[in-house]
Amino acid sequence: MTSWSAWEIHLGMDEELTESLWVRIKGRAGTGDTIVGVCYRPPDQGDRVDEALYRQIGAASRSQALVLVGDFNHSDICWRHNTAGHKQARKFLECISDNFLLQMMEEPTRRGAMQDLVLTNKERLMWNVKLKGSLGCSDHEMVEFRILRAVRRVHSRLTILDFRRADFGLFRDLLGRIPWDKALEGRGARDSWLIFKDHLLQAQERCIPAKRKSDKNTKRPPRMNKELLGKVKHQKEAYRGWKQGQVAWEEYRETV
Secondary structure (H helix, E strand, O other), X not given: OOOOOEEEOOOOOOOOOOEEEEEEEOOOOOEOOEEEEEEEOOOOOOHHHHHHHHHHHHHHOOOOOEEEEEEOOOOOOEOOOOEOOOHHHHHHHHHHHHOOOEEOOOOOOEOOEOOXXXXXXXXXXXXXXXXXXXXXXXXXXXXXEEEOOOOEOOOOOOEEEOHHHOOHHHHHHHHHOOOHHHHOOOOOHHHHHHHHHHHHHHHHHHHOXXXXXXXXXXXXXXXXXXXXXXXXXXXXXXXXXXXXXXXXXXXHHHHO
């Protein structure tokens, strides 16, 4: 029998306001952990508590693997078109979209409405989601699903040139030894390019070592230095403030 190692985690933000529980399930060797959240959102829950719940969801979504289940009481959401009539339901859809979560339920769970949801940030993390009938006098359908524990961490196998250890002196010397006038004499543009490329790659192989790209910041483009990342962060904060009515439109425009 497979053993599970799990413990409750605290996201450190307004936890006393929301009816939610978060646990971390330890992954097997070579795999990442899985965060599982269980939430209940009362139908009359106010905006302040909703925002607290959204902050928790945002924090949990930064994990490699997340499963979030619960009764969110947003029966007016049309999941096929991602639309909703009420303001709070639209805010919930924004939270789901901003955190790149997938909604896995396809059938109504209570009186023809899809109130009980199963959300994840990794499509292949879970499977076999199905209804199992109601429990006792409950008018909600039970939902059964399986979580794939062996979600392996993705390690980069991309190799890149290590210019910090390159011998540019030898590189220039090797290319300088080639009699280019004679090598390219009578050649067309295509043939000249292929000859130049061949010599260039030979010199590169001798003078510029390769290295495996680090997993750290693999999603960050090389041009995104610390200064640019700071500006992007400031712009996102201004946009969030503008959406919440805390920042004027003119102030937000100045950050764009």
